[in-house]
Amino acid sequence: MLCLEGCSLHGPNAWDVEHENRSTHDSERCLRAAISMINSYYGGHLSQDRISYYMYGEYSKGSPENDLGHGKGLLGLSGAYILRWALNNASIQRLDGKPGFDEITYWIDSNRPIMRDHGENHMITVIDGYDTQGQMVHVIDPLTATESKIPYEDLDVFVVWVPISDNITARSDEPTIWMDTDGDGIDDKTEIRSYTFLSDDTFDPRDTRKPDADGDGLRAELDPDSDNDGFADGLEEVNHNGKIDPGETDPFDPSDNPNKDKTINIRDIAIIAIIATTATITITAIAYKLKQKRKPTRKHISR
Numbered sequence: 001m002l003c004l005e006g007c008s009l010h011g012p013n014a015w016d017v018e019h020e021n022r023s024t025h026d027s028e029r030c031l032r033a034a035i036s037m038i039n040s041y042y043g044g045h046l047s048q049d050r051i052s053y054y055m056y057g058e059y060s061k062g063s064p065e066n067d068l069g070h071g072k073g074l075l076g077l078s079g080a081y082i083l084r085w086a087l088n089n090a091s092i093q094r095l096d097g098k099p100g101f102d103e104i105t106y107w108i109d110s111n112r113p114i115m116r117d118h119g120e121n122h123m124i125t126v127i128d129g130y131d132t133q134g135q136m137v138h139v140i141d142p143l144t145a146t147e148s149k150i151p152y153e154d155l156d157v158f159v160v161w162v163p164i165s166d167n168i169t170a171r172s173d174e175p176t177i178w179m180d181t182d183g184d185g186i187d188d189k190t191e192i193r194s195y196t197f198l199s200d201d202t203f204d205p206r207d208t209r210k211p212d213a214d215g216d217g218l219r220a221e222l223d224p225d226s227d228n229d230g231f232a233d234g235l236e237e238v239n240h241n242g243k244i245d246p247g248e249t250d251p252f253d254p255s256d257n258p259n260k261d262k263t264i265n266i267r268d269i270a271i272i273a274i275i276a277t278t279a280t281i282t283i284t285a286i287a288y289k290l291k292q293k294r295k296p297t298r299k300h301i302s303r
């Protein structure tokens, strides 16, 4: 996962590592974490960012500014829909209210972990085991990053979602998200870094650098020419480190490009054309006069 909302580039809470302490950026993620866990149970590898992008980018068609859903929760009631996508269109059963202990044991025995909305603040947890002694259920809670055994009688349940069968091929992050998706020479993570942090490695608090600088709906890692100035990002940011070093031009600024000093504008072209035309007329006139001078006059004609 990459945090684009204020984490530092380096350090214990860096933008690309698991955080030692929970911050506001990590909140509202319980549904994504639960879906990721169930996906992983079936052998998939689906990051929470990929789940977010499905929900806020592909499904909701959100703008590139918001399509990773930082600080925004996913409504638990859309859980079945997103879980179904994460499990490659597996059928998902939704049951309102508290299921019986025997139903829980049946689902667990048939390799079907349970996603649970326990009602209060619609927090989502995963039930993946039970113990018949004392009727306990095993619950994994993403909010507290803990697992615990809870007596069935104390288990609060608002809704549960369960796969209908365990015959599931879980979805994984596409390998392309770790690569150079748009073929401009800069890998995707570096492109994300280039619009999240400034060239001095500090976070861009005023959001001066936009993922979609030219407004064509493609964020930089999917747009080979992010500012649409005719030069691919990798031709502007030449050493592909996500910063604008001396001698490079800004891939997010169309007025800054490798040809900026060679550009001839329309006015210059018009002036050059006038000079050229004037010069041609002048040369033609001089040539005519010279021709006239060379013509012999009558008084030079010998008899």
Ligand SMILES: [Ca+2]
Pocket (backbone or CB within 6 Å): 180, 181, 182, 183, 184, 185, 186, 187, 188, 191, 220, 221
């Ligand atoms: Ca790229």
Ligand SMILES: [Ca+2]
Pocket (backbone or CB within 6 Å): 211, 212, 213, 214, 215, 216, 217, 218, 219, 220, 223, 225, 226
């Ligand atoms: Ca773009």
Ligand SMILES: [Ca+2]
Pocket (backbone or CB within 6 Å): 225, 226, 227, 228, 229, 230, 231, 232, 233, 236, 251
């Ligand atoms: Ca460009």
Ligand SMILES: [Ca+2]
Pocket (backbone or CB within 6 Å): 227, 229, 236, 249, 250, 251, 252, 253, 254, 255, 256, 257
């Ligand atoms: Ca540029």
